[in-house]
Amino acid sequence: MKNIIQNHIDKEIPYLKQKKLLLAVSGGLDSMVLLHLFQEMKCDIAIAHCNFQLRGMESFGDQKFVQDYAEANEIPIFVTQFDTEAFAKDYKFSTQVAARELRYNWFYELLETENFDYILTAHHADDNLETFLINLTRGTGLEGLTGIPVQNDRVIRPLLFLSRQEIENYAKANDIQWREDSSNASDKYVRNKIRHHLIPVLKELNPHFMSSFLKTEGYLQESLAMVEDAASMVYQQVAIEEGDQIRFKLKQLLQLPNYQAYLYQWLKEYGFTAWDDIYDLVASQSGKQVFAADYRLLKDRDSLILSSISNFEENLEFKVDKDNTEVKIPLNMIFSKASTISEASNKAIFVDENQLEFPLVIRKWKTGDVFHPLGMDGKSKKLSKFFKDEKLSLIEKENTWLLCSNNQIVWVIGLRADHRFKTLNATKNILKIELI
Known part of the structure; x- marks a missing residue:
């Protein structure tokens, strides 16, 4: 022995x-x-x-x-x-x-x-x-x-x-x-x-029950290994990893003969337990969500989006003083003087510093927020309508930050600058604000 x-x-x-x-x-x-x-x-x-x-x-x-x-x-x-x-x-x-x-x-x-x-x-x-x-x-x-x-x-x-x-x-x-x-x-x-x-x-x-059980355990372990291999291969076709979230494409998912089994295999490690609600999410309207302790699964048009639950409070604010040249929380941003204006982008804007009132504030968006999107000749627009037009998912909206001056939106960060702070030919103090 x-x-x-x-x-x-x-x-x-x-x-x-x-x-x-x-x-x-x-x-x-x-x-x-x-x-x-x-x-x-x-x-x-x-x-x-x-x-x-x-x-x-x-x-x-x-x-x-x-x-x-x-x-x-x-x-x-x-x-x-x-x-x-x-x-x-x-x-x-x-x-x-x-x-x-x-x-x-x-x-x-x-x-x-x-x-x-x-x-x-x-x-x-x-x-x-x-x-x-x-x-x-x-x-x-x-x-x-x-x-x-x-x-x-x-x-x-x-x-x-x-x-x-x-x-x-x-x-x-x-x-x-x-x-x-x-x-x-x-x-x-x-x-x-x-x-x-x-x-x-x-x-x-069965006097030999323990021996039979050990054999069965071996077969089940082999079956599980095959299931995990299959789930891994199909995952490459259905899932797109985007930063700290995963997007499951519904068109490809629904072509699978047993998509529920694949969803279970992919999502079980995130702590979900309401499996029937998750399976029903596929046919639900956009915006429906299922929660685990630290994660959520969101239906967004033609996708299911898995993301961690945000740790940021809705009313959390960060101040930027006039002498700040770099901000690292909640986003990495650089503030620098510019002598000329190059082409703006979603990652960088140019504003008239004389129009700003410091300290600037970086905060999450709130219901009722209004701004004047650059390119609309100064017309105002509700931020919720702007998000809808841009086809942002609920998660993308929740992760959007605003740069504000005296309660006025200067920049929907990474998306659109505000018309009220744009530079003109006569602008002398040009401030470049860049997201890195």
Whole structure:
């Protein structure tokens, strides 16, 4: 058995032997076997033990057990204690989610402060099966059925190919001692209900169920890889990345036989959950939006536009004094004297400095704003109408800044200058304002 495990590690994750490893050790069966294996392989290891203080003196018994083992075997150890229930209450987490957040935050802190390369956990095939069934009962996509990954960032799970029974057999054969967690016997948690009542029935129906499950997991992972490859290729045909936003072309999208599946694949990493609303967005009128915590998807005529939610407040203002020659926030702009007027553009305008009242103000546009677009013989126009004529999307409008003088718009920055501040042949003080 030991040779099988070591051969698997040599084949699948051989680079671990040359790395500095932090092992998550609770004192239970699985983590003590993990610890024993990497001791046997003479790896550079240390122990991380979390006391979640959820089982009274039993939790402190686990802590002492692991500390005594580390001392007896001269293994470096890091121990921390958490008030898990208080943390769960404060952040409105379940106890299990709170414990996960606490331990992984601490693990990553140790990785950085103590210069470890990886954190190893003792998850095994039964854990994978339980996760699969939990996700299945809640409803999930293909990702939720592919189980726990062997490696996720700097967390590695070397025992995922073994069942709990195989791990227990190894422990008994090598006289490994461990602590039993009394909470594992309770049906308080969904995972325990599945472990105690559902999985035994599945194993009764098929004595080789775990082997069959591992094969199925492999097939699902291969299928997911193909889906991701296909989504990546189609993305190149449908999506256009424009700065910090992505535009999905509806004409090309709707030619796909199952565009919903592609949208899910492209958007899932941005935190969206209202999938029916996203699918309906395709046929909605322009201006409709669907929000995630940090992103939104906007229907804009013939496109769907994905962008981050702006961090700028609508009433945020930046002042430009007369002696400023360069502004970097919120936009990079240069103010310079000019002796002659060259051709203006969306990126640069020339104004009569004598007509300006300092400090100038850079701000977002507001409902009711009016300006006098250059080229319209001084006629006024509502900014909202100007945006509509220019066919700006909602996102483009929200990202538009104005340069103002005494509440009068000097420049709809990057789009159009105002007629009232234009230079004439008699203008003596010409100011060039350039967007860089």
